[in-house]
Amino acid sequence: MNRRKAPLLLALALLLAGSALLVSKARPTEGPSPETNPARAPAKSGPGEALAARSQGTPATEAGAQEDTDGLERPGVDLVSYLRSRYGARIRDPHTQMRMLEQLMRHFQKLNPTGWEADLLAVLQQAFPELYDELAQRLRQRLDYEKWVKEHHAELQQKPAAERRAALWEERTRLFGKEAAERIWAAELRNLAVADALTAIDALPGASVSDRMARYKQSLEKAYGENSQAYVRAHQQELMNRFLDLGSVQKDLGTMAPEQRARNLRTIREEMGLDAQALQRWEELDRMRDARWELGSQYMSEREALAQQYSGPELEARLTELRARYFSDEAQTVAEEERSGFFRFTRPRQWGRN
Template identity: 30%
Template sequence: MAATIWAGNRFYLPDMHQPPQQITKQMNDPIPARATSIHKDVRSALTQKLISLFGQQIADITTQTKLYRFRQDLIQKYPVLGVEYFNGAARQAFPTEADGIIALMEKLDRYHEWLTEQQTFLSRLSSLERYGIIWKKRREIFADDAELLWAEERNDMERKQQQVQQVISQVDTDSRISLEEKLYQLNTQLDELLSESTVQYGNRKDLITQVYFSLDSVQQALGQLPPDQRQQQIDKLRRQSGYDESRISELRDLDQKRNLRWQRGLAYMKKREKLIDTLNGEALARALNDVRVEFFGYEARTIEQEELSGFFRYLRPRVYGRN
């Protein structure tokens, strides 16, 4: 199996530096098939092909990985003897590297068998979860070589991440454009960048919307609006992002719950600050416990544990449309 695809996600073999159709075409060149010496002739022809196709850089593990497609084509052509032909040709063509090449082919077999077996399970995971599990398996099978074999995938993702950050920064700092234009530019530019990166980024619409509402310039503009007008603007922006009215209504209800939570949380922080200014010791501890229960009810214990760890959720920035 040369590739596994889930809704656009492609966990491909790291052997595609040379187009597969080119290798397949070369594999389909005539190979002698005389009845009296077919094994010898096939192995000899394969040996010459391996040398001509891969000989100059065979010490490189990424070059060795390209042989997997060659081997799979050979197995398809000779189902019974394909592996034997390949191993024999590899030992003749590359006697020094043959053991490592054959071991690598077996590891790639294990990897792709695992992908096939786990396809249903993996398809149910989020993109990030799936990507993490697949990389864990790659390291389990290939150890440090995994980073070399999938370096192109890593480099491509790093390049896209840099481009994404550039787009976000440009849109955020451009004071000449409206909120709607900022969203349009993010949707247009990021959708193109992320169109082939759902392995890492998952649902692009949700991601882009989250990024948009995280922009400092967007939050500054929303923060200057009266609450009702702010909610109308948020609904409008979600509609522009492609959410249907049912989902917009659900998110609006969530926004209202968040607003109430923040109002309660900020009121609690003010009262907490006054208590700290006027009390200390056990009296302060009892008063803080009482006020946490007053404002948060059954969540009071969670709030207390957060504060003991140094985390104060209502000292975080308010991000309209997100928290």
Template identity: 30%
Template sequence: MRATAPPKHLTITVMLVGGIALAYVLYPASPGPEEPDQPQKAAESVTQTDTPNATESRRKASKEEAPAMQGDLSFEEVVELMQERHGGELGTRLGQIDMINALIAYLKKTHPDNWQAMMEKLLNAAFPDQAAELLELANNHLEYVAWRRQADAELRQLDNDARMEMLMEQRREIFGEAVAEDLWKHQIRDYETQKAIERLASESDRPVNERLDEFSSVVKENYSEEALKNQSTSMGDSFASQFLEATQDELRDMEAQQRQQTINETRRQLGYSESAVENLARLDRTRDKRWESGEQYMEKRERIMANYEGEERQERLRSAREQIQGASADTIRKEEESGHFRFEQERTYGLQ
């Protein structure tokens, strides 16, 4: 596989209905040193920094309509808002963590000197049957966040596998194995899926269709049908795009018809609808024609550069661009003047 730059992430600030702004991060498929949570290439996901994955189901319309938990509220008002906003999500640990984060953020602003004591009182008042469980989870969460900050420098020095191992070992120690694997189940799933694509990409001695069947099985075992349907059908971050990117060398060696059949089957097996497969195949054909004309232009350009100089060279180049590239001629001229030659780049198939 080609070497890649360190993974980047996109931070999105979301204003919770509780009036608390929390930063959410979209992560690539391998967790970096500041990425303790879910890396994500599929459609199920947004990850809250230094907390487990926050699922889409937490943001139901009824919750979005709950009053804001902010300002100078009485104890009873806070209890009521906690019940209204978070009572319906406490059946999952992810929902519990969501509530705990929102409550901690609010109390640190309103009760900076005794927010932990206030948290315990509020949990007992709002959810008496679950208060002990919630308080234990909150304390474990705070311990994990403190450890995560302390261990940041060490985690930065580790490769992805060692980092993931260290993170999960500490999570299991703090939360217990069952809770840790529940809280970070999406990250574990995504990490294992990414490891599968990396392994399959390195097995170039195996036929592409055989590796595709195996990767398709891994994806379908780990992701719901809905998640596959909801992934982008553009040539961006999808499972099909990951597989196609990992098999570019093999695709380049194929005849055009076999290559397109392989690209179509990759998209089909990895969640694209038949109409999406057909639409993207049409885009592929358009790109094929563009590259064919580009290669034709570059061959003619090379002959012109070798045989002509001065104004005659420039006139012949202009004529070649207009004749072969049509409406793109002026754009290509400007690119060439800046030193960029688009058709000298290595071509990718099925991606862009």
């Protein structure tokens, strides 16, 4: 082992010893890390692609109203009192109506799969008799929209994102009316506004990372108004990832010297409201990632050299030795990945993300 590699291996070993705790503290809302399971690394998509992919859902799904039914299923709960307490203050709002109807649908469909609609309407009559006709109509609109989406699913999937969005909004407006539709799908409209802003930010010529971040924060403030700070606090990880996923941001970070890149990553995280402790954890994670990628680059260079000299069983024996020297306990995992055709250190480096 050469002198340059020895301290790097030692440093990486020390970093990896605490990596599980570090990652769990640094990324409390993230799923499995591509670093711990790189074969499952998610495919990269554009800023608005995920939003477009889920824009065919039912109104409550798009409004972010996937409530659980625990409140309805508690032993001895009075359903009418529960509905009045939970939804009564805002029951005239179309979005609130849809949240309630979605929760009731899940509850009654579980209890009575064939006669659930009559049971649901009976409860609405008791809980909100003065709004019964409006709520019954809203339920019918909800069911008609779901039926339409199912019937046109294949057709919608074949349309470009913009045409699919236009078709969906045309049907929503026809069924619910423009004002009610915009209230029910308010969350989608805000998300799409931010996604469109990200697309524009990504295309800005000559903008610095700081300039793009300033525009991003402006788009969040415009979309979420007086609730923007609370929204950012509640979605720090998601919002930060969406910004870091921009090709322009990654390109700029990739051309920076390490110290400048570290400063820019810190600024991005500060702008997303991370506190001092979180910033320190992220910086430690960045150092761990840098060391790992450096080690991976050295490994791939040696691997390529071996592949040019050997083949067959002799090559596999030498690769087994090489992986054990570089990755220790992870050597078998790396071998299985490579047999499947996945090489973790040939995938693109996403600064601040892997």
